[in-house]
Each structure stands twice: as C-alpha cells, then as structure tokens.
Amino acid sequence: MNAGFGRIGRGSFAGNGEDPPRRQPPTSVWLKRGLLWLLAMLVVGGALWLLMPSSEGEPTKLALASIDPAPPTTASDTSTAEAAGLDRMTISSQTWRRGGLGSKALVTFTVRNDNEYAVRDVEIVCAFTRRDGSHLTDRSRVLADIVGMKSRKTFARVPVGFVNVNADQAKCSLVTARRA
Incomplete structure (x- = not known):
C-alpha cells in the first residue's frame, strides 16, 4: 500500500507526470514586449493622424487675367512683344x-x-x-x-x-x- 508520500520534498521536477515549466530567455520576452509597444504606438499615431483637421480647407478660385506685355521700344521688337x-x-x-x-x-x-x-x-x-x-x-x-x-x-x-x-x-x- 502506497500513499504517495514518497514524492514529498523532491520539488516540482520530480517525476510526477508533469513537464517542468518552460522558461524563456529574457531577450525574447523583451523583444515581444517591445513589438507590442511599437504596434500600440503605431495604432495610436494612425488614429491621431486621421483625426487631425486638414489644412487644405476650401479650394481657392483663381482670377484669370491677361496681362499684355509692355509696348516695344524699337521697331525690331515688334514681332516678339x-x-x-x-x-x-x-x-x-x-x-x-x-x-x-x-x-x-x-x-x-x-x-x-x-x-x-x-x-x-x-x-x-x-x-x-x-x-x-x-x-x-x-x-x-x-x-x-x-x-x-x-x-x-x-x-x-x-x-x-x-x-x-x-x-x-x-x-x-x-x-x-x-x-x-
């Protein structure tokens, strides 16, 4: 008759049918956290950019004008001006x-x-x-x-x-x- 007290004091690494908890290296944890923060900042920045008012406003209407060039000073300039x-x-x-x-x-x-x-x-x-x-x-x-x-x-x-x-x-x- 075995009450199972033989495993007491052996810690969690004893062969009790469970795998030991996995530990990740600290660099991969920081990398995952950094990527999550980067993604969060991109989402917040994109939302702020979309909510900013545009500086274009109403389209401007141009006044069309024809400005005649100055009158020629000599007879040779007549054809170009x-x-x-x-x-x-x-x-x-x-x-x-x-x-x-x-x-x-x-x-x-x-x-x-x-x-x-x-x-x-x-x-x-x-x-x-x-x-x-x-x-x-x-x-x-x-x-x-x-x-x-x-x-x-x-x-x-x-x-x-x-x-x-x-x-x-x-x-x-x-x-x-x-x-x-």
Whole structure:
C-alpha cells in the first residue's frame, strides 16, 4: 500500500507526470514586449493622424487675367512683344486622364491657329468639375512651343498640375498667346 508520500520534498521536477515549466530567455520576452509597444504606438499615431483637421480647407478660385506685355521700344521688337489675337485661335479637341498615381492631370488637346502669323507661349487654363458639375479647381500652364500660321498642333499628355480626386470632367480654354 502506497500513499504517495514518497514524492514529498523532491520539488516540482520530480517525476510526477508533469513537464517542468518552460522558461524563456529574457531577450525574447523583451523583444515581444517591445513589438507590442511599437504596434500600440503605431495604432495610436494612425488614429491621431486621421483625426487631425486638414489644412487644405476650401479650394481657392483663381482670377484669370491677361496681362499684355509692355509696348516695344524699337521697331525690331515688334514681332516678339505683340499679343496674339485669341479670336482666331481655338482648342479643337481635348481629353484628359490621370497620371502620377492618380493625383496629376494629363491633358491632350489640339490648338488651331487661323491667324496670319505664328504664335508662341500659349497659356491654357483647365477647369475641373465634379460629376454633378460643381467647380473644383483651376490649373494653368504656359506652352513654350510655336504653333505655325494657319495650322494646328497637338499637345499630348501635358501635365497641368495636381487635381482633386473627385474631379470627373475638365474644360480647357486659351488665355493668352504671343506672336512668334
């Protein structure tokens, strides 16, 4: 008859049918705690970043103005300083698409010049709107290329700037041009 008192005093490592408790090295414990703290800080930091108010505010509307260059001082400067007549210039076709991870507008358009002279430094302004037609933003760009007299020139994928993610439509128009 055995009452089981033979194992008394032998500690927890005696063969009582249980495995001894496992001990982890202190470095792995600190590493796990450090990773948990890092994860907690990332979650809290991300939540704070999402709750911060944006500094963008309302989109600003640009006032479009055409400034004519100063009158020439000599007769030789006449052809380079005169503003071109925009009444005989048009944009005959235009399309746009997104580029740069969807944040930039790339516009493809054709400028038609029916004047009796070539033009250069053509400035365009593109107005971007939402699907419902409400205005979002305006972007402008000066094109340094020359459009010959009584001709047309296609400008492909011209980057006009950053555009709102809600932009659905774009309408570009000519603002200024100079005689070449």
